Amino acid sequence: MNIPKLKHTENNNFFLMAGSCAIESRDLAFEIAEKIKGITDQFGIPYIFKGSYRKANRTKLDSFTGIGDITALEILQEIGNHxxxxxxxxxxxxxxxxxxxxxxxxxxxxxFLCRQTDLLAAAARTGKAVNIKKGQFMAGVSMKFAVEKILHENPSAQVFLTDRGNSFGYGDLVVDYRNIPEMQAHGVPVVMDCTHSLQRPNQTSGVTGGQPKMIETIAKAAIAVGADGIFIETHPNPAIAKSDGANMLPLDKLEELLEKLVRVRQAVV
Structure with a gap:
């Protein structure tokens, strides 16, 4: 597969990681992939389809975790091939x-696992590209050690770092845009997670909250600062999504957002 490389794509555009939070069904995954691919092809945005085959970090014991590991992974593989x-x-x-x-x-x-040495090493040994999300409790400068762990196991590994905000009290996150250039200094592409950075975790209801109306603000600022990629979770109807619906972008709003981000990118490069 053609995975975006360091810093710049063919047309000097950012790349996009996007999909639903979890693989809920084959039909939904294909619907989302087809829609996003059509939009990204239109704007010349390299696209990586995202979907979690299992959700391990859930607030409540009875929260949705997945449709079965192999079933979900086979859907991901089928989408990639198709x-x-x-x-x-x-x-x-x-x-x-x-x-x-x-x-x-x-x-x-x-x-929350970005410091787990054994996990990072295992990912590196597969030979696959590795995207490490910066812990909500960490500064961007400290992520160099996560990159070093990957490269120690596989010196030719392709590594991405993704910012998803920093904890602000017990139930909110803030984005410090200094983290983007600070993580780029580690020699890897840096992605801004525009949806998880708007989570409001640890709600008393047991369901994570969010501020999806601010996705455009977070995304525009990230592109203006020079982020190499954008990460967005999206769903045709976030209200019925089985995971993280409170901070997802409605799928029908993605095209307008990406068009604006392309214009911002053109203005700052």
Whole structure:
């Protein structure tokens, strides 16, 4: 698969990681992939389809975790083959790396696991690209150690770093845009997660909240600062999404947002 490389794409555009939070069904995954591919082809935006095959970090015991590991991974593989797209999914434990790598092109390390040496090493050994989300508790400068762990195991590995905000009290996040150039200084592309950075975790209801109306603000600022990529979770109807619906972008609003971001990118490069 053609995975975006360091810093610049062919037309000097940003790249996009996007999809629903979790793989809920084959039909929904294909609907989202087809819609986004059409938009990104129109704007010349390199696209990586995102979907979690399993949700391990859930607030409540009875929260949705997935439709079955292999079932979801096979859907990711099918989407990648059908649309000729690279795909990305999360892994949570070292033994998952080899399994997931058989089906996807990029292994993603969740933010709260970004310091887990064994997990990073296992991802690196698969030979797949690795996207490490910066912990909500970490500064961008400290992420150099996560990059070093990957490159120690696989010096030729392709690594991305993704910012998703920093904890602000117990139930909110803030984005410090200094983290983008600070993480780029580690020699890797940096992605802004425009949806998870707007989460409002630890709600007393047991369901994570969010501020989806601010997605455009976060995304525009990230592109203006020079982010190499944008990460967005999207769904045709976030209100019925089985995971993270409170901070997802409605799928029908994605085209307008990406058109604006392309114009911002053209203005700042």
């Amino acid at each position: 649309y000729d797209l690279p795909t990305v999914t999360d892994i949570h434990e070292s033994q998952e790396a080899e399994m997931a790598a058989k089906y996807v092109d990029v292994l993603q390390i969740p933010a």
